[in-house]
Structures are given as structure tokens and as C-alpha cells.
Amino acid sequence: MALRNLRYEGDEILRKKSREVPIVNDRVRMLMDDMLETMYEFDGVGLAAPQVGILKRVIVIDVEDGKVYKMANPKIINNSGEQSAQEGCLSVPEKKGVVSRPMKVTVEYTNENNEIEKLEAEGLFARAICHEIDHLNGVLFVDRVIEDANEE
Secondary structure, eight states: OOOOOOOOTTOGGGGSOOBOOSOOOHHHHHHHHHHHHHHHHTTOSEEEGGGGTOOBSEEEEEEETTEEEEEEEEEEEEEEOOEEEEEOOTTSTTOOEEEEEOSEEEEEEEOTTSOEEEEEEETHHHHHHHHHHHHHTTOOGGGTEEEESTTO
16 A cells, blocks of 8 residues: 555546546556555545545545445435535545535445445434545535635
8 A cells, every 4th residue: 555645635546537437447446445445544534546646536524433445336216314524535625614504415336356235324423424425526625615614
């Protein structure tokens, strides 16, 4: 595994839409592992490939007691409820803000073994999935802020 360089707000790659991953092979698995190492180094709970300069639909998340999720081509297929909470982002380190997200999501994705999986997530886990999928579509959390938390 290797640390990757983070990209920060203002970097045009963060505003581009990522490409689908046709197959999860060794190269994609290495990217996932590198992304996890980078995420842990910077104390994050999720990271998307564009944040390390790669325009592929790949995210990694760890919000539940060390349970790690590595997802290629994640797609929210259902959502319900609503939650509003403060968010931050490794690519926008100086800002925080309150963002409204679904309370529950069902996501379909390809795992690191190239198998299609589906899972339900709620609370912080659902929030993290939505946040990271936004990155894959060129959207930053600051685009969704409903209340600026920097002035508190």
C-alpha cells in the first residue's frame, strides 16, 4: 500500500464525473488499498478516487468499528428519511457545514472480489456513502451546505 496525494478544493479533477470501473482487477484493488491507507493517514471515514486524482467510480468507507467497505461503481437504488448534520471533507479541510442527507440508503456496488453486492446503511454510514458518491459526480459537500458551521 502507498499514500496518495490528496486533491483539494479548486483542483478541477474534483469537479469532473468519474468513469465506471469495467472490472475490479489487481490494479483497482491496489487503488482501494492505497485509498484506505491515505484515508486513515488523514483521519477520514471515507474517500473517493477523485480525491487522490483518479477519475474512477471507486470509494472506500470505514465508519463502523473497523468494518471496511471498498466499493466500485456504487449506486444508490433506494433512500428514505432525512438527517441534517455537520460534515467536513479531506479535500476541503478548512470548512464545515450542515448538510441534509437521506437517513437510510440502499446501495448496489461491485466489491473488491468483482462481485455485485447490495447493502442497506443508515445514519453516519448512509451519510458517508452519499458524500463519497457525490465526489464521483463532481459534487463537493460545500455545494450542499444548508448552514455554515464555520461561524459557530
